[in-house]
Amino acid sequence: MPDPGLIILVALASVPLLVAAVATAPRAAGWIAAAVPALLFVGFLAAAPAPGEQALGALPWLPSLGVALAWRLDGLSLLFALLITGIGALIFLYAGAYLRGHPQIDRFFGAIALFMAAMLGAVLADDLVMLVVFWELTSLSSFLLIGFEGGRSSARRAAVQGLLVTVGGGLALLAGALLLGGIAGTYRISEIAARAAEFAAHPWAPLVVALIVVGAFAKSAQAPLHSWLPNAMAAPTPVSAYLHSATMVKLGVYLLARLNPVFGGMPLWVELLTGFGALTMVVGAVLALRETDLKRVLAYSTVVGLGTLVALIGQEDPLAATAAIAFLIVHALYKACLFLVAGIVDHETGMRDASRLRGLARAMPLTATVAALGALSMAGLPPFVGFVAKELLYEANLLAAGMLPAAALVANTVTVIAAGVVAARPFFGRPAPTPRPAHDPGFAMLAGPTLLAALGLLFGLLPGLLGRVLVEPAAAAILGRPTEAKLVLWHGFTVVFWLSVATIGAGLAGYLAWHRMQPLLAGVELFDRYGPDAQYGRALRGLQRLAAWQTRAIQSGSLRRYLALSFLALMLPVGAAMVAGDGLRWPGLDPLPLAHEVGLVALVAAGALVACLARNLITAIMGVALVGFGAGVLFLVLGAPDLAFTQFSVETLAVVLLVAVLARLPFRGTDPRSRGQRVADAGVALLTGVVGGAVLLAALAMPFDTTIPAWMGENAAPAAHGRNVVNVIIVDFRALDTLGEITVLGLAALAAYAVLRRREVRGP
């Protein structure tokens, strides 16, 4: 039996191999790529624990933080793993044909394989940190997939929007996960669930719930965070089919289901999930009716489906859990099928506008058949599995109070309409002209939707099998206790049945009126102008304006401003830290300064003042000379004759050079700074001087170690044959240092030579 942890690693490791293989044989890309999820699918089947059991395991990762690569394979994660790999295999095969001849097909398969591996890691994780890491990896890889056609600005915008929303939610999730792990004392989800009662009483529990729910809602496109999902239709259709049927958007649902045993009893959890779930159902339903693009209709119906799932997870009745899992499977099957059909229509006719596509059944009979099968399951007609799920759904929602039954009715009605718009309308009626002559696609593109549609029929005929093998173990994981899931096709003439009949009737009527209703709804500008998508655009523009303002303020392009800000940024924190942290020290006067030393320091300070206040440059140079020679004499009286002589020579050279350069420039004696600028600059300068002096004073108050100078004093004469210790240090003890320094001089001379030799760079 293969180790599920190993399967994740194999999935990750297969990504570069797959890229290389696809690059080598792009024409067989689909078949090569599909082999990977197919093998993983078989691996999960082999690794599957008996129904009702679970397998746990862990690889060490960050033991010091209590974080491990811990995995859990139970009914819920097995179901997701099978959906991810199973539907993945069909979609990879399809994508090979869909993207045939695309120059970057290897990049596509690299990104989508990485995405699949990330999804597997996220749904198998039993460690919260590991879950978050893989969760964010799905966001990143979906960014690559949504933005695959990055040459189009709509794809770029959609990719960035998806990334910002889902990664932003991921940050909330990270905070929630860390808090949850901190409160529980472990990051293992399986262990946290065992302490659910303790946790519910914790004062921070509501915050944790809110953070985690925000993360899940962002990922699963709950209103008002839903607008990234329809926009993500800018991606190639195989990506939409994969991300929005079985994987990406279901990950939020998975997380809620996975954590339901922990939070399930809390009123906040129930209110958030049922409330936002119902809202999402209605919002998605209304918006779905405004669209004519096949993919966008499907996208909004996915939003409806996600709302349904979230609302079901929030309900406490065991039937709701069963209904959620059944609907999740059914939705994945028909939604993937219909997305792929929409892709076929787009690929073979060159358009996907439901209001203009007509009569395709004659040219694409196979596609039309598959579409019909998928649509019947989506609409929830017997004997398809969609009917089974819808009955359960109504049954569970009727148990709940409030607006849920009404929302479910609206959602299901619109689902029927959407199924008709996507899968019936384009195929019936008199054929309309299309940009490309319509025809059925090849085997690779038909295989996936056909198999998915057939499964919808098969499970409808054998609902008990589906219930026992897949639904029951997964529903048990949501509830945190064993449960019985009885899926049957025929309930008898119950309330639920009549609701179904009413739904289909209303849906049919809505479908027939769609071509009149859709333009009316699409004409309502309120949604476009004030909807979340517009708010997102506004927020992003605001951010850009803020960044522009901040850039103008800080990076003004003025060298003087940069300098002043640098000095302030250096000195203000240091000064504040010294004052606040009791860092001011006074070194003491030992040895006492002599009178002439005081005079020399005064001379140096006066020289600096002269240089600052000088009206013309010659006076400023005099001030500098005063400083330089004053410092030189100070060195002399403090026992440093070498320094003094070096200083004198250098000062002389510097003054000669300054005057020489000055002579070659137009004599600009006065400083054009305004009075205000001068005062501000003086403030910066004074702050710098005071803080710098204080730092030096504090440093000088530290104890001093004379070991090294003493060693040098003792060894200069005997070992280095020199009595001038300073010179011995320069040429012997620290000769390498000196070599480096004279090399700097050499480089400076070369640079100066290069600058001087360059004649007129450009005119003024």
Place this chain on the structure above:
Amino acid sequence: MDELLALAFGALLAGGTYLMLARTLLRVAVGLLLLSNAVNIAIFAAGRVLGRIPPLVEPGAQALAAGTANPLPQALILTAIVISFGLTAFSLVLVHAAHRAYGTVDPDALREAEPPGLPAADPAAAAAAEPPTRRPPPTPAAREAA
């Protein structure tokens, strides 16, 4: 003595900063010179005033006598003085070159890299900053080579 050196350091630091913020590049270079002197004094102070006698070993003696100055910071400063001269000289060469190229010694006028009106702030400037989509026509030489 330490406070006195710290005072000199602070005064030179403040003066150097003030001059570096000036709107004449030559004053900026003068400020750089003051800052170099400030740093040298700081290094000197950091080695402490252990004595006022130059660190020369008496002929015949083996080690420095008591009361001599600390030789190590002196060696460091000696090279630092020459290096700071190199820095000053090079900056003066740059001032000269800047004047030759742009005809000004006002740092506020040296904005070729970041002209006023950043692209981020101004849509028109952003459009202008976009790289041209059309390539310039090939030169006669390039056409011949092709």
Place this chain on the structure above:
Amino acid sequence: MTGSLILRTSARLLLVTCVLLSVFILVRGHNEPGGGFIGGLIGALGVIVYALAHGRARTLRMLRADPKSMLGVGLLLALASGALPPLLGISPLLTHQWGDLVLGPVALPLGTTLLFDIGVYLTVAGFALAVVLPFAEE
């Protein structure tokens, strides 16, 4: 031709004095205040005063060497002064060696440090001349 007659004459005198003084300071540096850095600067000062009086072209002719070459030779000399021991595998780079130069009754201790200091002298002087001379009047 720039400068007055007095300046030109005294500049020539000053050049000779400065160069001699700088060599003296260089050689005695190991035992008394002085050394390559100070020596190089003083030597360069003499040449620059000469250049102020006699112009750049004449100074360069008089020097017979480009300041940049001087600088390069100085750097190489400084490096070479300590390069032999590591090449022979005796000791790390710039570990200086000493020997006695015996001149009859006197034994003068001489070391590779002097070579190093001469290298420093040439580099510093070469640098000062390379950056200042271009600004001297023609």
